[in-house]
Amino acid sequence: MADRNLPLYAASDKAPRRLLKPADLVDNFTAALYKVAPYRACAHGCRYCDGRAEKYYVEGDFERDIQIREDIPSRLAAELPSLRERGMIAFGSGVTDPYQPCEAEKNLTGQAASILADHAEASGKAVGPAGSLSEADLFGKSTAPCVPSGLVMTKSALALRDLPAWKRLNERSGFMLLVSLTSLDEEVRELMEPGASSFEERLALLKAYKEAGCLTGILAMPFLPGLSDDEASIRRLYEAATAVGVDYLMPGGLTLRPGRQKELYLATLAKARPELLAPTKELFQENRPSGMPTGASLRRLSARIASVRRDYHLPYLMPHEALTRLLPPHDAFRVLLRHMAELYKERHIDTSALMRSAQAYDDWLLGLRREFRRHRKLPATWLEERFAEGLHGGEFFKVLANQKLERFAAAVLLEGATFDFISLKLRPSNVSRET
Numbered sequence: 487m488a489d490r491n492l493p494l495y496a497a498s499d500k501a502p503r504r505l506l507k508p509a510d511l512v513d514n515f516t517a518a519l520y521k522v523a524p525y526r527a528c529a530h531g532c533r534y535c536d537g538r539a540e541k542y543y544v545e546g547d548f549e550r551d552i553q554i555r556e557d558i559p560s561r562l563a564a565e566l567p568s569l570r571e572r573g574m575i576a577f578g579s580g581v582t583d584p585y586q587p588c589e590a591e592k593n594l595t596g597q598a599a600s601i602l603a604d605h606a607e608a609s610g611k612a613v614g615p616a617g618s619l620s621e622a623d624l625f626g627k628s629t630a631p632c633v634p635s636g637l638v639m640t641k642s643a644l645a646l647r648d649l650p651a652w653k654r655l656n657e658r659s660g661f662m663l664l665v666s667l668t669s670l671d672e673e674v675r676e677l678m679e680p681g682a683s684s685f686e687e688r689l690a691l692l693k694a695y696k697e698a699g700c701l702t703g704i705l706a707m708p709f710l711p712g713l714s715d716d717e718a719s720i721r722r723l724y725e726a727a728t729a730v731g732v733d734y735l736m737p738g739g740l741t742l743r744p745g746r747q748k749e750l751y752l753a754t755l756a757k758a759r760p761e762l763l764a765p766t767k768e769l770f771q772e773n774r775p776s777g778m779p780t781g782a783s784l785r786r787l788s789a790r791i792a793s794v795r796r797d798y799h800l801p802y803l804m805p806h807e808a809l810t811r812l813l814p815p816h817d818a819f820r821v822l823l824r825h826m827a828e829l830y831k832e833r834h835i836d837t838s839a840l841m842r843s844a845q846a847y848d849d850w851l852l853g854l855r856r857e858f859r860r861h862r863k864l865p866a867t868w869l870e871e872r873f874a875e876g877l878h879g880g881e882f883f884k885v886l887a888n889q890k891l892e893r894f895a896a897a898v899l900l901e902g903a904t905f906d907f908i909s910l911k912l913r914p915s916n917v918s919r920e921t
């Protein structure tokens with residue numbers, strides 16, 4: 487246990503060398519190239535929080551000993567002018583919330599938002615709506631490659647304070663707000679997410695960002711066994727999500743890693759909902775290091791979610807329109823291929839050929855990126871121009887080595903078509919792209 491006499495917010499004594507360190511490939515979940523966490527640990531105190539697990543090495547009392555990275559704004563401001571790769575910066579992670587209570591006083595995320603918005607405004611012209619990017623946008627020549635887009639993941643209505651700054655960023659390079667929300671039952675929230683904003687406040691937050699023109703999504707995870715994972719509760723959530731117009735809703739179940747995370751969750755149930763203790767223990771009886779419940783319970787939850795999803799036009803993965811708005815074309819296409827594989831797999835369509843092409847594309851992209859990073863003298867536009875050359879010169883299509891996918895890629899990348907994640911069909915662009 488942590489020493490209760492420690493200051494509520496302890497300053498971090500070690501800082502990573504470089505704040506904006508790009509990933510080799512953007513990940514499928516956030517689609518971000520950069521990740522920034524002004525805090526570590528989280529006073530929202532969610533009883534199921536994965537960040538409590540020993541695996542993440544968060545020392546001390548998870549809810550009280552918050553590491554504060556006071557230098558985040560100054561480092562961000564210092565590094566942005568020399569940033570070499572366009573991509574998205576994600577704020578938030580599994581072990582922290584960028585808008586947790588101390589942000590009200592510290593304003594580190596708020597300062598970062600203003601710095602990013604100022605930088606974007608000083609650097610280039612606004613992006614167009616998804617599907618209507620010009621060829622110059624597509625190939626990174628009109629939007630400066632060093633202007634990142636932004637993503638915030640939070641459970642706090644405090645994010646409303648920074649709407650003006652994130653809106654400014656959105657108008658220049660794109661912004662998405664992801665709010666974690668799994669139920670509309672305030673009793674569940676008070677028991678399991680005691681420090682987070684009410685569900686009503688979170689829905690209002692999403693509505694405000696949507697009305698301001700930002701992309702929005704709901705991370706509906708984890709649905710909690712016996713508390714928020716029944717079909718009626720899931721349906722109410724989809725209904726509310728549709729009403730506030732989110733762009734997608736990603737559902738997911740609970741994982742409980744053996745150790746601190748599992749112990750706290752079960753102790754919470756034992757105290758407040760003892761009738762759920764035995765069935766929950768049964769779901770996690772295998773004590774898998776990943777924290778996954780039994781396969782049978784996962785299948786039952788998936789079936790309930792699928793039954794609700796059929797009635798709502800809400801993708802469960804970050805939609806193609808959002809990817810094209812937030813990411814440079816080479817990264818948007820990377821995530822699109824992975825999302826397609828997931829969507830087809832769910833419909834029991836063979837994805838082996840698609841996955842081979844996706845892997846070959848990843849290898850090609852990785853090779854380009856490494857070359858770009860090795861040669862610091864290459865201009866910041868090099869990666870996007872090289873991608874465009876590959877596209878026009880045919881090298882890109884050789885990498886895919888899949889005729890069907892080649893036609894698809896040409897429609898998406900050259901003609902501006904959009905892939906609809908519900909119908910799994912291409913929607914043509916209204917704007918033609920002469921090449």
Ligand code: SF4
Nearest residue numbers: 528530531532535582
């Ligand atoms: S808001 Fe996120 S990081 Fe914070 S305690 Fe809850 S689950 Fe963990």
